[in-house]
Every structure is written in structure tokens, then in C-alpha cells.
Amino acid sequence: MQAKTSDRTLLLYRLLREETDREHPMSIGTILERLGADGSAPARKSVYRDAATLRRNGIDVVYRRGPSGGWYLARHDFTDKESRLMIDAVTVYPWMTEAQRERLLEGLLRLAPRTARKALRRPVARRPAGGVPVETVWAVVDRIQAACRAGRPLRFRPMLHRGAAGRVPAGPRRIVSPKALLWSGGRYLLLAWDHREGRLRLFRTDRMDEVVVLELAAQGPEIPDPAALLLPFGPAAGRVERVRLRCHADLTEEVLDRFGQDTALLPVKGDRVDLTALTAIGPALWDWLTVHRAQVEVLGPLWVAETWRARCPAPPEEARSLWAH
DSSP: OOOOHHHHHHHHHHHHHHHOBTTBOBOHHHHHHHHHHTTOOOOHHHHHHHHHHHHHTTOOEEEEOSTTOEEEESOOSSOHHHHHHHHHHHHHOOSSOHHHHHHHHHHHHHTSOHHHHHHHOOOOOOOOOOSSOHHHHHHHHHHHHHHHHHTOOEEEEEEEEOGGGOEEEOSSOEEEEEEEEEEETTEEEEEEEETTTTEEEEEEGGGEEEEEEOSSOOOSOOOSOGGGGGSTTOOOSSOEEEEEEEEEGGGHHHHHHHHOTTOOEEEETTTEEEEEEEEEOSHHHHHHHHHTTTTEEEEESHHHHHHHHHHSOSOOGGGHHHHOO
16 A cells, blocks of 8 residues: 555655665665565655655755765764764763663664664773662762752761671761762762761762751852862862972872872972872862872962961971972
């Protein structure tokens, strides 16, 4: 039975979307054969009219002449590069079940033509998310988002993983006012104002349990740029500066742990290295400098160096050679 014109037009669009691109056009003979197999049995002129209808509605159907020419869809929902980025992101994202991952990947692949799907799906090895079920983390994330939208604090029990014992409580319940949900180091972090301690803190969502949104008003300052608090020595509500330090070479691993593995270290005379890094200026930085005062000198900015020297006016005897120029 002859298919309706609207049905036939949709069938043509699906055929071109799923099986053609600029490198893989489809001849009119193949189109007629494929549509005939679907029961539409169109005439050649009908295909031309349907292609014109698709173009009038903003679908980029193109005909290329020549022996290897034919009809194809020139613009898909996403480019191959965009599809590859999304598929790779889903492949390595840890906080989902394998069933959820496969459904998402299948859906993304269906957005690309069949000719490109094999190249888009690339095996990527990834570390497991950890010992916490992904459903548990998602439940925590959902409650955090609900508290942020409502402007309410949360109560939760902090947890730790203790080997064979599994997750165990790590202290009393806390009440915090969420400020932002952050992503760092392959996991979700909650930036929140701790009501008991009266300061900003970061909490791992996979270490939160029994999370409840409270019918209270949120507390703490507004944070205009929450991502800045992921800088070394954050969170801090104070100033952020690009700090220059001179460190003893023995401190290299410690420096990379605190400032990030991609921190550039420049060797200087003797057994010292210089680094420049964007850093939160606050108590955590001063504490770290105090611990390593025999091996670190603050070079700049000037106000940071002067503040530090006012806090630590006399370097220990063993550090004098490092501080000397």
C-alpha cells in the first residue's frame, strides 16, 4: 500500500540521518530500494519533492552529482568531534551504573550516522568509582541540589571507609548550608558553610550519609566564584593571588601534591626551585608555610611576601642560606 506523503518524507529523513553524511552519500536507486522495503514504494519524483520539503524545513539535505555522488544529510545534530567528546565523557564518568552507561552510549550513538558509530565508540580504561553505590551518591547530590534551590541547610552524618568494615560513622552529625556543588578529582564535592565551626568547608559527597534538608534558613556568605575555592589552600573567602615561591628541591613532591601535578617548577641556582601558582591566601596557606618555613621563601606578590615575613620575621637558622640572595 502506498505510504502517505508525510510518512514517506519522515522515512526519507530517517534514512538520510542514520546512514549518510558528506563522505557517504546514497544514490537515488538505493534510496528507492530502501524506501520500497519499508512499504512506501515512492517514485523518483516523490523523493525529489520530499527532499525539497525537508530543505524548506531547515534540514540540510544535499545532492552531489557524479559517479560517487548521491543524497546525504550535510549537518547532523552534532559533529563527529562533539559526539566523540560526549561519548568519551560518558565512558569515563564514574558515578553511574554500567546499565545506565550503556543506555546513554546507545542513545548518543543513535544521534550519529551508522557509518561513524564504530569510530566513535572507543574503549577507555577507567578506575572504579569506589566502594559507595552510585545510587547513594546520586541521592546525596539530589538532596544537595534541593537544599540549594530552597535556600535551606542540610544535616548529614560524615562517613569513612574502613576496609572490611565498610562505611562507618566519622563523628557527630553536621549541619551545613550548601553553597555550591563542585567537581574535582573525579568526584562531587559540596562547598558548604559549617554551622558549628562558622567557616566554609569542602565535603566529599561519597562520605555523606543520612542527608536531610532542614526547614531552617541557610547561613554563611554568598560565594560569587565557588570554583576559585578549589585552588590550593582553599576553601577561603579571602583573596586569590598568583603567588611566587622559592622552595628547596627536597620539597618537590609536597609542592606538587599541594599545588597540583601540572605545576611548573623552574630550577634555580643550587638546590632550589621556583614556582608560580594561583592560590587562595588565607589561614591554610600560612599554616603550610609555617610547617615548611625552613624550606620555602615567598617571593611575591609583595604584599603576600611582606605579610608572611611579618608573621614569621626571623627564619630558622637552617633556612638562612635559602633566604639569602
